Amino acid sequence: MSSALLIKDVRIFDGENEIPSGSVLVEDGLIKEVSKGALEAPNASTVVISKPGHTLIPGIIDGHIHAHIDEENTVLGQALKFGVTTVCDMHQEVENLAELRNRALNDPNSADFKTASQGATVLGGWPAAVITAHDKSEETLAKVAAWPDLKNRADVEAFIRDRIEDKADYIKLMHEDGNGLSVKPTLPSLELQKDVIEIAHRNGLLAVAHATSLQGTLDVLRLGIDGLTHTFCDQPPTQEVIDAYLASNAHCNPTLVALGSLTTEGQQEQESYAHDPRASKFLNSQGKQNLCRCMALANDKSRVKYAYQSVRELKAAGIDVILGSDSAGPALGTAFGLSAHHELATLVSKCGFTPEEALRAGTSLVAKRLRLKDRGRIVEGLRADLVLVEGNPLEDIDHTLDLRGVWKQGMLCSAYDSLVA
Template structure:
């Protein structure tokens, strides 16, 4: 398919791997290769890549540095296809925080939590392109970065500039089909990896992107070999976008139950679906379960001022009494139900969280919570992990990752225990590898 091939060419230019010293042999671990449990089997890494999985080992393994991973499971590094970077600072958020330091801070946090590829789906500042180039050449700068540039939204509509703190508003907001085509052309020339659209009227409170505008944007993106991911909330917009051949529905459908007809069309067209189950729950989860704040897993992810605020009982009570909380709970329930239906119908699921867009969408924590929620929706742990690795990489056209197989990037998450038996085990991070380098260890 043309878009995938162009994507691959683009990547070839931006993902040169740094040379590593000597081969490394990971021994005695269970290996989930992105699609299936390979049992206890060795993995040989050399020059930033996986070169061999299983026995018998090739001759190159004899001189390798050996690492004993008894009792652990090796997974492909997680791939997040819907996140944001450089958009928060402690309790605040907005595009004024989009600096190289803050983007790298976020990408390092993703990496510490085992997410080794991040797609920043819109609201990226102009610095995005230079940062992407630097980050993708150096595992020390955090997770690999891809993205949609500023993205394409609506004049006076989503993403709401005031609520999102967009003072210099990086989002293109075309009024006509012609302006939409021009916006895609500009973003393509700038070098975006994909196009992001916001098609959501916030329950009738904001203007909706006109069909001729998103249809033109999608057609123009496809003509240029770019995929299109669309933010939606409701079934009606999801249906229209699928009819317009959007590639990725970037949030779960949360207003009503999805119909079998739409599920079938999505399966037939190969439309990807990223449920982002954790985002609505994040509006009340920390207030409702403040004991989460006592775990190193959560505590290590929070800036000091966020931890202090969320630890206050008065803040917790105010949050839970918020006018938006009943709707958030309903959205989670509907989202879970629809993911279960779509997965059972054979629709291609992708993995994303919207982490980094707001302080409560906690980078790293959100991804592991999302895995738990996918299992709650009815996926097996293996299916949830496949969604977050192989499937997420495939959805983005990144065919060099998301799998533990010869020739793939050595981007790995090593956890204590067996997440195929208990998905919450992914939170027991032992090590993270990126491009063949051990870049992070346990969170405690």
């Protein structure tokens, strides 16, 4: 672990509340002390950073990504450069898990990694239907053919045992009926989905679900799902869906930026982020190109404004809304790390969140709802996952991109070495 670190003379947002000027002491990768005033360095080897006019926030947690492995480390490495200290993968090839976890554990320049491992899939269902519609290579078809094809309760029992063997952090199921899309996947039966949720819960695992239609959302909420990994965009929200969320105490991880790419209505904002000099320095040429394109998978019924409206109404009803970008290599219009900042800004500009509420959604609240008990706040005893930004993001959320330092477990990401040089 790193030597002691003292960050002082900064505004602190601890994940819940603001400290106008304070100090944070880090030892052995953990937060040792948080003070509303000054703290003294415990020894001469302590790294001391004084940054008046700056704000220290918890490391951002992206509650929805899909990782891949490449030599450039454009997933975990890029995420960390953007202040996203934890990524939560929502469907992954089992053979990738060891390498992704190894990078997260041993590379101080890689974000931490949580995963569902393989999602609870069926033949012809989501996401196979959309992947094979655009990529019919032998490699892709073979990969998809190896995914789980759940048919009955016995299959589900075996699937959950496999996820436990994989040390999955939660269970992901797919309930995509295609109501708002240009593709029509096979929809698992409600009986099968109920089995997935019940058996996950029996084994102490959280269960979250993909659904991008209002009806699909209602279906899984009524089965007792713990959270949705998208909101819907095929029609405006109804009181029925609000009531279903309240009855199940589920959270919503809306992935608004991804839905804007799905409908193509978000392209202008995507391009703006791709060309922002604060962001572009951390993107390669392919990443910039992908960010300027759209997935364009929605049909003519879908509108991103319905997604924004749903989040406004969920928030007004007291339902937990957490941060997730759905960033993925094939997901045009997204970029690892950067899209989390875009999502924060969208919560504020389109959904009526204050900057503080948006930051809470991307730190303490996402940690709470995904059961990540050792992070998401700047309080004594938790991981020293920290982000330093210039300015005050509690007044203007755009300042989250004015990044000046990122620490994972007290270790400074090398992209910010000049901070202490």
